Amino acid sequence: MPATIRDVAKASGVHVSTVSRAFSAPQLVNAETRAHVLAAAEVLGYRPNRAARALITGRTHNIGLIVADIANPFFPPLIKAAESHARGRDYHVFVADTNEDPGVEEELVLALAKQVDGVLLCSPRMSNTQIEQLSREVPLVVVNRPVPGLPAVVMDVAQGARLAVEHLVGLGHREIALLGGPRGSWTNREIRRAATLAARNAGAELVVLGPNAPTEESGSAQAEAVLRAGVSAVLAYNDLMAVGLIDALDHRGVKVPDQISVVGIDDTALSRRTRPMLTTVATPTAAAGRAAVDMLLQHGDDRRTTALVTLQTELVIRDSSGPGPHRTAGPGRRQQPPLDGVASESRE
Amino acid sequence: MPATIRDVAKASGVHVSTVSRAFSAPQLVNAETRAHVLAAAEVLGYRPNRAARALITGRTHNIGLIVADIANPFFPPLIKAAESHARGRDYHVFVADTNEDPGVEEELVLALAKQVDGVLLCSPRMSNTQIEQLSREVPLVVVNRPVPGLPAVVMDVAQGARLAVEHLVGLGHREIALLGGPRGSWTNREIRRAATLAARNAGAELVVLGPNAPTEESGSAQAEAVLRAGVSAVLAYNDLMAVGLIDALDHRGVKVPDQISVVGIDDTALSRRTRPMLTTVATPTAAAGRAAVDMLLQHGDDRRTTALVTLQTELVIRDSSGPGPHRTAGPGRRQQPPLDGVASESRE
DNA sequence: AGTTCTGCTGCAAACGTTTGTAGTCGCATG
DNA sequence: CATGCGACTACAAACGTTTGCAGCAGAACT
Structure with a gap:
């Protein structure tokens, strides 16, 4: 005993x-x-005994971390950073995986509610109203999606998508495909919006393929569609899909970037490991994990705080993007990424 | 309220x-x-309120999962499988990351002890005696290392290493380097033992380089040593190191597998994404996660059970291993992997 | 000397459950 | 008619803590 x-x-x-x-x-x-x-x-x-303490103080010193898919390489760095940051503040972390299922999301939040002081909801697929409802059961911080009335940390993927499109247009591409992500994803909508706008402004055409599951397989599966679309460049919802696409193109004898340029999003560890190395939009996932933990612990009990932290993204140019058919005497091959850093804004 | x-x-x-x-x-x-x-x-x-219930029943319906490094691609599939399996049995999972630090390991087990019904200790770096001591505080299941007197699930990496060495020797390699893993790792010792034996039996020479951190960087860092050793093939402690090594060799203009063959261990997701695709020993990580959860929940309170589950490994031959200098009219390029499946033995 | 203050410690209630024991009721049994 | 039983429900203690309150000594005021 x-x-x-x-x-x-x-x-x-x-x-x-x-x-x-x-x-x-x-x-x-x-x-x-x-x-x-x-x-x-x-x-x-x-x-x-922390459980006994929690019973009377009301603070468990635990937090929940709910992600769509632990095995998706986007998440481990976020989980790792959040866990280590939380532990530094004497908090333990429940990690749970929803398999991209909104129903499981809700069930998990409810199940965890009594055992944690708050939940980090990463890339949720539920509706905003569902999320708001859940936030009455337990303090929530949403990651990768702004929810009105709730604290959230998001990445400026719109900027990233814009940079990616401008990069491609600058290389001489006029017809670009966007490999869409999963239904219900705010990030996906954001990318689509920004990419469409950027393409229009730059005089290029953007064809949207999707929605798709955010997996390598689904990237491969869209290879045919990409070829049929007759584009010379593709922006993918994430690195996983970009890699899957490159593989499938490779199998069909289509050269990347010579015949088709491919740009990913997330700059996961694997983007440096593919051949050609992947041009991609870097999202600061570890910073997002830490920021989310901070917000959760800061706001303590006043659940209706509405701070929004936006993390900057940057374009990382590697080898999977190259000159397109409309190449003029453009800028040099290498392009300076924008300043990095963290912008934080509070909107009431 | x-x-x-x-x-x-x-x-x-x-x-x-x-x-x-x-x-x-x-x-x-x-x-x-x-x-x-x-x-x-x-x-x-x-x-x-599960915490209140736990106070009186003594069962929290939580388990702890402690791994060396969440971002190491070996672990996410294990975490995912364990979490989902546990949740199916109405258990929630604390996940924590030790950064390969034995001190943190101990601290974590102790900190979690009162909040969980048991802890899954994955690839621990502590000593057996430390582990046994901790098992008096909370039921433990060790993964990737057998600890006398404690339930454990391990992978038969010895078999895997043997298959890998035999594969290389069969391809005509006579001088093989082993890129060792981290100090304190049972898996590392096991690989070393089996590889040495297999090499001796096959009339090849094995030079051991290490110990090393199990990271990509450390794989790259050993490229010089590999070249100096004058070997024609390398077996790496894990895929990460193998990939790092291949990269570094590539930078030096050394062709894989033409000049040097490289074999990894783990068959992580990235092994299929490198060029050349990695020949590697597949370890059933998801199955290990599920098996560990089962053992923990089965044995309930009788902590001194000593069941040992051994999971089979298999060699997956891809493109990073090729003919060596001593090639005779050997077997065909493709080799049948052994039967897969799970062998479970109980030793009292 | 009497009063207030300060620093420390004990008492007991409370947190949200579970669970052994005892009680009530109706009904069948002897 | 008393007894026993079965099905159900209430009571109260317990789990390991925290915390407002009261008590008590000694010091420092008036």
Whole structure:
């Protein structure tokens, strides 16, 4: 049986309340007494039971982290950063995977609600109203999607998509395909909007293929459609799809970037490992994880705070994008990425 | 304020104990009453507080999952499988990352101990005695390492390493380097032992380079040493290191597999994405995650059970391994992998 | 000397559950 | 008619903490 606070009290000849205070309110207890208590606790191997503490304080010192797919390389860096950041603040993290299923999302938030002080909801697929409803059960911070009335951290993928399109147009591409992401994804809508606008402004045509599951397989599956569309460049919803597409094109003998340029989004670890190395939009996932944890712990109980943190993205030009058919005497092959850093704005 | 069992009791005009039983012991309560209670609970949005329940039952319905590095592509599939399997059995999962630090490992187990019914310790770097000591605080299942007296699930990497070496020797390689993994890793010792033996039996020489951190960077860093060693083939501790090595060799203009063959271990997602695609030893990580959860939940409280589950590995031959300098009229390029499946043995 | 203050500690209630025990009722049994 | 039983429900203690309140000693005021 593990030692309880009562064992420590008995062993050190004081009342349990004194033991409790020795740990959680040191200034209220005599230094000598405290030393005694701590010593007794040490030899008994006493560790406070956080669940019992939570029962009375209302704070569990746990947080929930819900992602669409742990195995999607986009998430591990975020999970890792969030977990380590949280632990640094003495919080433990439940991690759960929804398999991209909105129903599971809701069930998970509800199931976790009583056990955590808040939940980080990453790339949710539910509707805004559902999310708002859930936020009445437990404090929520949404990642990768702004929800009116809730704290959120998002990446400026619109800027990233714009940069990517401008990059492609600058290389001489006039017909570009957008490999769309999953239905219900805010990021996907954002990319689509920005890419469409950027293409129009630059005098290029954008054809949208999708929606698609955000997987490698689904990227491969769209190869035919890309070829039929007759475009010379593709912007994919994420690196995974870009990689799948490149593979499938390769199998068909289509050269990247010579015949078709491909640009991904996320700059996951694998973008540096493909041949050709992937040109992609870097999203600061680790920073997002940390920021989300900070927001959750900051706002404590006032659930209706509406801070929105926007993280900047940048274009990373590698080898999967090259000159297109309409190449003029354009700019040099390499292009300076924009300033990086974090912009944080609060809107009331 | 969330509804408590007392609110439900009040609303349905029965005692709290009846409400409790309506949920956890339906056969003890009149069907009609039960329906009443459930209805009241429904409208109040009542969900039992698992922490409070845990306080009295002693079972939290949570488990801990401790891994060396979430971002290491070896782990996400394991985490995903374990989490989903556990949730199917109504368990939630704390995930934590030790950054390959044995001290953090211990601290984490202790910190989690009171909040979970057991901990899955994956690829621990601590000593066996430390682990045994910790197992007195909380039920433990060790993954990727057998610990005497504790339940564990391991992969038969020895078999994998042997197959890999035999594969290389069969291709005509006589001098092979082993890119060692991290100090303290049982898997590493196992690979080393099996590879050395297999090389000796096949009349080849094995030079061991390491120990090394199990990262891509460290694989790259060993490229010089590999070249100096004058070997024609390399077996790496894991895919990550293999990929790093291939990259570094590529930068030096060394062709893989033409000049040097490289074989990895783990068959992570990236092994199919590198060029050339990586020959590697597939380890059933998802199955390991599920098996570990099963063992933990099965054994419940009798902590000193000593079951050992061994999962088979298999060699996946792709493009990073090719003919070596001593090629004779050997077997065909493709080689049949061994039967897969799960072997489970109990040793008392 | 009496009063107030300060620093410390003990008491007991509370948090939301579960569960052993005891009680009530109706009914069949002896 | 008393007894026993079965089905159900209420009571209350317990789990390991925290925390408002009260108590008490001694010091420092008036």
